[in-house]
Amino acid sequence: MTIKSIHGCIGCKECVKSCPCDVIRMEHGKAVIAYPADCQICHLCRMYCPVDAIEMAPEKSIPVVLPWG
Amino acid sequence: MTAPNDLPSLSRREFLALSATTAGLAALGLTACADNHVEIDVDAVTNADHSTDVLVIGGGMAGLFAAVKAHDAGAATLIVSKGRLGSSGLTPFAKGFFVFDPATEPGSIDDFVAAVSRSALGTNNPVYTRQLAEHSLERARELRQWGYFDQTLANRPFMRPIDERKIPLLERVVITHLIKEGGRIAGAAGFRLDAEATITIRAKSVILCTGAGGFKPSGFPVCDLTHDGTVIAYEIGAKVTGKEWNDGHSTRSNNPAACYDNWGDMFGRIPSTNGVEVHHDLGMDINYRAYVMGNPVEGGPGSAQPTKAVVGGPYVPEEFQRSGPPAGGPPGQKGGAPGGPPSGKGKGGAPGGPPPGFAASANVGGASAGMAIHKSEGLVPTNDRCASNIPGLYAAGDALGSHMAGGIYTQIGSSLAGSAVQGAIAGEAAAEYARSVTAPSISAARIAEVKNEILAPLRREAGYGPAWVTHTLQGVMIPNFVLYIKKASMMQAALAYVEELRDHHAPMLRAANMHELRLAFETRNMILSAEMKLRASLMRTESRCSHYRLDYPDVDDDNWRAWINIYRGNDGVMRLEKQPFDAWPEQA
Numbered sequence: 001m002t003i004k005s006i007h008g009c010i011g012c013k014e015c016v017k018s019c020p021c022d023v024i025r026m027e028h029g030k031a032v033i034a035y036p037a038d039c040q041i042c043h044l045c046r047m048y049c050p051v052d053a054i055e056m057a058p059e060k061s062i063p064v065v066l067p068w069g
Numbered sequence: 070m071t072a073p074n075d076l077p078s079l080s081r082r083e084f085l086a087l088s089a090t091t092a093g094l095a096a097l098g099l100t101a102c103a104d105n106h107v108e109i110d111v112d113a114v115t116n117a118d119h120s121t122d123v124l125v126i127g128g129g130m131a132g133l134f135a136a137v138k139a140h141d142a143g144a145a146t147l148i149v150s151k152g153r154l155g156s157s158g159l160t161p162f163a164k165g166f167f168v169f170d171p172a173t174e175p176g177s178i179d180d181f182v183a184a185v186s187r188s189a190l191g192t193n194n195p196v197y198t199r200q201l202a203e204h205s206l207e208r209a210r211e212l213r214q215w216g217y218f219d220q221t222l223a224n225r226p227f228m229r230p231i232d233e234r235k236i237p238l239l240e241r242v243v244i245t246h247l248i249k250e251g252g253r254i255a256g257a258a259g260f261r262l263d264a265e266a267t268i269t270i271r272a273k274s275v276i277l278c279t280g281a282g283g284f285k286p287s288g289f290p291v292c293d294l295t296h297d298g299t300v301i302a303y304e305i306g307a308k309v310t311g312k313e314w315n316d317g318h319s320t321r322s323n324n325p326a327a328c329y330d331n332w333g334d335m336f337g338r339i340p341s342t343n344g345v346e347v348h349h350d351l352g353m354d355i356n357y358r359a360y361v362m363g364n365p366v367e368g369g370p371g372s373a374q375p376t377k378a379v380v381g382g383p384y385v386p387e388e389f390q391r392s393g394p395p396a397g398g399p400p401g402q403k404g405g406a407p408g409g410p411p412s413g414k415g416k417g418g419a420p421g422g423p424p425p426g427f428a429a430s431a432n433v434g435g436a437s438a439g440m441a442i443h444k445s446e447g448l449v450p451t452n453d454r455c456a457s458n459i460p461g462l463y464a465a466g467d468a469l470g471s472h473m474a475g476g477i478y479t480q481i482g483s484s485l486a487g488s489a490v491q492g493a494i495a496g497e498a499a500a501e502y503a504r505s506v507t508a509p510s511i512s513a514a515r516i517a518e519v520k521n522e523i524l525a526p527l528r529r530e531a532g533y534g535p536a537w538v539t540h541t542l543q544g545v546m547i548p549n550f551v552l553y554i555k556k557a558s559m560m561q562a563a564l565a566y567v568e569e570l571r572d573h574h575a576p577m578l579r580a581a582n583m584h585e586l587r588l589a590f591e592t593r594n595m596i597l598s599a600e601m602k603l604r605a606s607l608m609r610t611e612s613r614c615s616h617y618r619l620d621y622p623d624v625d626d627d628n629w630r631a632w633i634n635i636y637r638g639n640d641g642v643m644r645l646e647k648q649p650f651d652a653w654p655e656q657a
Contacts, residue, residue, distance in 0.1 A: 017153045017156070017240065017241070018152075018153055018156040018222075018224065019152075020152045020156065020157040020158070020161075020290070020292070020293035021292055021293050022241070022262055022584055022587065034584070035584055037536060038292070038588075040285075040290050040291075040292040040293075040326075040328055041326060041327040041328050041329055041330070042161075042162065042290040042328045042329060042336065043328075043329040043336060043337075044156055044161055044336075047221065047222060047336070047337060048156070048222060048224075056329070058323075058324035058326075058327035058329075058330050059324055059326070059327070060287070060326040062536075062540075063540075064287040064325065064326045065286075065287065065540070065543040065544055065547045065548075066287060066325055066433075066435070066547065067356070067359075067434065067435030067438055067547050067548055067549040067553060068359050068360075068433055068434070068435060068549050
């Protein structure tokens with residue numbers, strides 16, 4: 001699920017700005033996971049969040065294509 | 070647990086209309102050709118005009134220095150970034166900064182350049198290799214002044230010199246076009262992610278600091294980089310090079326798409342500097358082992374010690390062969406990941422190791438599929454000041470094919486340092502150029518035409534979803550028998566697919582909102598980059614550095630002491646030419 005959840009958002013938009021892939025957007029003053037398929041699981045949003053509101057998970061939400069198998 | 074309101078919501082009617090098996094993929098945009106449910110009023114999209122002397126596109130290490138030095142040289146400077154300064158592209162994730170300090174290095178700069186050239190088998194441009202060493206100490210000194218080496222998140226120290234100089238900064242702006250008028254650069258255009266608006270910027274000079282890119286691969290934080298600068302410059306006649314090289318970064322066999330897993334706590338570390346340490350690294354050896362042995366985990370790359378030797382594979386100069394585990398070990402290991410510090414200084418991010426649920430597992434190659442070697446793909450430099458063949462257009466960092474480190478990763482930490490050094494050089498050169506020309510004019514008709522091209526995917530009533538086209542492209546380009554272990558027949562087959570995507574699907578990409586509009590342009594750019602990579606790899610009938618062909622396994626010095634330049638012919642067809650090592654291209 002990539003970004004797993006956002007709980008306790010204070011609406012500072014740090015995660016929206018710091019996400020390289022435009023995964024997070026604001027809705028009614030709170031950050032929401034708008035485009036989970038584009039998350040690259042890099043944790044920048046979590047690291048920039050000043051209140052540790054973001055929890056991550058290591059799996060993509062869409063099938064991944066690998067060079068090997 | 071995921072809160073229900075954290076996900077894009079489907080109405081009850083929409084949900085019931087989808088079968089249980091397709092609901093998930095459809096909601097995530099992985100549908101193919103379908104109606105376009107546009108969420109915005111395309112006719113109400115506004116356009117904002119900006120004007121500057123020097124436009125810097127990109128907000129990583131190269132963009133930072135390009136903007137600071139162009140400003141300090143007296144040019145009105147504007148930065149636009151698809152993301153946020155210091156928080157997009159590869160810059161946030163690289164933590165090692167190469168510094169050549171004559172006071173502490175036992176060897177000379179000549180020794181350093183010679184070592185890089187031996188490892189790179191002549192593929193490096195020694196002018197740029199030397200420039201890296203000569204300027205690295207001064208760039209590190211400036212970064213230290215701004216607090217870069219004191220923290221984990223680059224946005225804050227990057228903002229210091231920008232704020233001090235009051236350099237205007239437009240973030241979350243996607244540039245889709247470079248504009249050329251009268252044979253020279255005139256500006257750029259694109260759109261905002263956070264508003265229904267296009268942007269036009271007139272500029273006397275443009276510096277591309279747009280990074281490199283990949284095919285939005287799994288396990289490497291390069292999914293926001295799609296060779297945007299290379300492609301938009303190619304479209305106005307710029308020459309491009311280095312597309313046959315392969316970055317061989319590894320990821321982990323468990324949860325291979327989890328970039329953070331791959332790098333452990335390195336993303337959370339403070340950056341550090343390192344001295345001369347030349348390798349022949351992160352090439353195809355790890356991927357060759359995986360290909361030959363059939364299983365990338367058991368006895369293959371990432372295992373503690375390889376138990377079986379593989380026959381054949383890429384040539385590694387004896388001086389740079391290593392004992393012990395194959396290259397591509399976890400970051401923090403000596404000679405591990407480029408950009409990684411020689412030793413970890415765990416601070417911030419993840420004290421005591423990765424977060425719960427994340428665990429180390431075996432290393433497997435191919436994490437950064439679609440990316441070449443840092444600094445060795447991008448615009449062809451026509452001189453030692455980062456100029457392209459288009460007057461007024463410059464590039465720096467991973468957007469410039471300077472071949473600073475060569476066709477394989479050689480000097481540890483040179484990626485970040487090279488971006489800083491080249492950004493500064495390009496900034497000063499662009500400011501100087503801007504003083505010599507008048508302000509460009511772009512006709513209203515041209516602006517209207519560009520705006521129409523930008524908004525076209527939003528206007529389509531039906532079309533192909535960019536996520537689906539990207540997924541299809543990944544299926545063609547990422548498997549290890551296409552670009553990692555190369556042979557003519559497979560590359561020809563892949564090229565047939567890519568040409569189909571280029572000719573049929575790219576013109577019909579659809580977008581329902583500004584996020585998807587970005588994906589549509591990124592997808593278009595990846596398709597063109599795939600074509601470049603396949604054509605260059607087919608043309609190079611030898612193996613050298615990170616380019617490995619099963620049908621031409623040997624280094625061929627008689628025919629291939631040359632780089633490959635790619636450009637668009639007057640008929641619109643992609644053309645390729647050889648440029649001998651140690652030669653500069655002729656000016657247009």
